[in-house]
Amino acid sequence: MHSPNTPLTFLSPIEGDVFHAFDGDLSDGKLKITVKVTASEDAELAVNSVPARRVDDYFEAQVLLEGYENRLEAVDLMSGEKTAIRVFLLNDFAGHYRLSIDDNIWFLRDIQQNKDRYASLFENPYLGFLKQVNAEYGTKIHLNLFYQTDGFNLSDFTDQYKNEWEANADWLRLSFHALQEFPDMPYVNAGYDEVKRDCDLIMNEIRRFAGEEVMHSVTTIHWGEATAEGSRAMRDAGYATQVGYFNVDDNLPSASYYLTVPQRRHLKSRFVWRDTAQDITFVRASIVIDTKKLEDIKPHLDSHEKNGRKPPYLDLLVHEQYFYPFYFNYQPDFRDKICAAVQWAGENGYTPQFLSESVSNA
Numbered sequence: 001m002h003s004p005n006t007p008l009t010f011l012s013p014i015e016g017d018v019f020h021a022f023d024g025d026l027s028d029g030k031l032k033i034t035v036k037v038t039a040s041e042d043a044e045l046a047v048n049s050v051p052a053r054r055v056d057d058y059f060e061a062q063v064l065l066e067g068y069e070n071r072l073e074a075v076d077l078m079s080g081e082k083t084a085i086r087v088f089l090l091n092d093f094a095g096h097y098r099l100s101i102d103d104n105i106w107f108l109r110d111i112q113q114n115k116d117r118y119a120s121l122f123e124n125p126y127l128g129f130l131k132q133v134n135a136e137y138g139t140k141i142h143l144n145l146f147y148q149t150d151g152f153n154l155s156d157f158t159d160q161y162k163n164e165w166e167a168n169a170d171w172l173r174l175s176f177h178a179l180q181e182f183p184d185m186p187y188v189n190a191g192y193d194e195v196k197r198d199c200d201l202i203m204n205e206i207r208r209f210a211g212e213e214v215m216h217s218v219t220t221i222h223w224g225e226a227t228a229e230g231s232r233a234m235r236d237a238g239y240a241t242q243v244g245y246f247n248v249d250d251n252l253p254s255a256s257y258y259l260t261v262p263q264r265r266h267l268k269s270r271f272v273w274r275d276t277a278q279d280i281t282f283v284r285a286s287i288v289i290d291t292k293k294l295e296d297i298k299p300h301l302d303s304h305e306k307n308g309r310k311p312p313y314l315d316l317l318v319h320e321q322y323f324y325p326f327y328f329n330y331q332p333d334f335r336d337k338i339c340a341a342v343q344w345a346g347e348n349g350y351t352p353q354f355l356s357e358s359v360s361n362a
Contacts, residue, residue, distance in 0.1 A: 008043070008074055008083045011036040011058055014266065015085040016274040018281065019065055021094040022312045029091055031065045037074045044077040065089045086276055092360075093272070096353035097314035097345040098140045099133065099338065100243065100285070102177055102220055104320045105146040108157050115158045121165070126323050129335055134171045137342045138352045143320075144177035144220050147202050154205035165210035173354060174214045175239070176202040178222030188225040195226065195233035203237060216356035217241055220285075220317075224255025231257050231280055241281045241359050243315060245288070257282065271311050272359075281359055286311040289318040289341050294333045297340045301348070313358055314350045316341045 013019075013033065024031050035047045037059045045052035045059045052061035052074070063072060065087065073084040107126040111118060122128045133139050147154050165172070178186055179198045187195055206215055217240045224244035226234070231242060245255035248264040256264045259275075259282070267273045271284045292300055304310055318338060322331040331337070 006038055006040045008045075008076060008081050009038045010072065010074065010083065010085050011038055013072070013085070013087050015087075016276045017087045017270070018090060018093070018272045018274055019087065020090045020272070020312045022310060026089075026091065029066060029089075031089055032062055033065055035061050035063050035072060035074075037061075039074075039076055039081075040079075042078065043081075045074060046077060047074045048072060088274055090272075090359060092353075093358045094312035095350055096358050097316060097342075097350040098142055098352065098354055099130075099342060100142045100144070100220065100315055100317045100355075102144045102222070102317065102319050103146060103181060104143045104177070105149045105152070105181075106320060106324060108145075108154070109149060109152040111161070112152065112157050115160060121161045121168075126320070129323075130172070131168075133338060133342060137346060138171075139342050139345075140171050140173075140352045140354045142173040142175065142218065142354065144175050144222075145202055145206070146177055146181060146222075147179045147198065147205070149180060154202060154209075157205065157209050159209040162209060162211055166213045169211070169213035171352075172214060173216055173218075174206045174210055175216070175219040176234070176237070177220065181222075185223040185225045187221055187227070187230050188223070190227060190230050192229040192233045195221075195230040196237065199234055199237040199239075216354065218243065218355045218359075220244065221257070223253065224257065226257045228258040228278060232278055235278065235280050240279065241283060241355060243283050243285055243317075243355070246282070246284045269309055271309070271313065283313060283315060283355060283359070284311075285315040285317040287316055287341060289316060289337050290322045290331060290334070292337070294337050294340060297337055298344050301341065301344045313355065314345050315355065316345065 019031055039045055039059055047061040048063050050061045050063055052059035068088055070087050071084055073082060075082040107124050111124050122131045130141050176199045217238055219239040220243040244257055246264045246267040247254050248261055248268055267282055267284055274281045287300055321327045322334045
């Protein structure tokens, strides 16, 4: 049992936790959750005016969440001590998926080189394939862009297809990723100004050649590593939701922005968490498709639920380079891998929806 001077602390949920339909019975925009709080053994506790009962060495209360932002306040009615946290409720987050592709630039170079030949963006083989995926499965597809690659940058790219970008914005989105592919982890130590500069560079070009309709509030920074200042620069540019791997306790790249080990551990199991200090929602990718063999994709996606961690929002991540026969790491089954992941999503009850719509409660 806790000593008489145990401080009043929320064990679960924690500040910034994001709840959704996989967390219980979400109906009419309301969700009942179990709140666990530590307090001194002689405390008389209430959470949001609901009396809490003692269970083992903590107190427990059932509280109703409603609306996007919820304040949970625990009060010791004996001492008057109180503490509060903020948690969030997303009505339409769970049960959706998207295909998210990093490191995009080569398809744009190809379109630019063939602009006098291609009557449509989708004559480019890569975009043509993605359009087929959308046509067959309804998949929403989000492309994170580099600004430049050998002999080409986004300022070179024609705006002659702007109407076509806009016409396909219901399923195809573009956003900032990084200035270029190398060096690895370019923003791991970068300050606000550097990230803001590269972000603006890419966003201004997307706006010019494709229009606002393809731009929304979600991105993944290259290598998923940033300082708090770098993440804040992205947030100020409009990217209030940032996607990474949030690996911890393994040998994989962490891709966890500036988060601490306990925060990463929490996000790895929850798949979503909001840093209320920075006003950023972080979402964990469910798979990196190009790191798996074709036959391992469905078992990997199955394994989440087997481990008791079914992704509420299924983020299917892959990288552009593996599409191309000229790339040293070319994957001839790139198309099959993407189709396998997208098929799994449909077979397991996930429906296509962009992440920006899913983290919005409007």
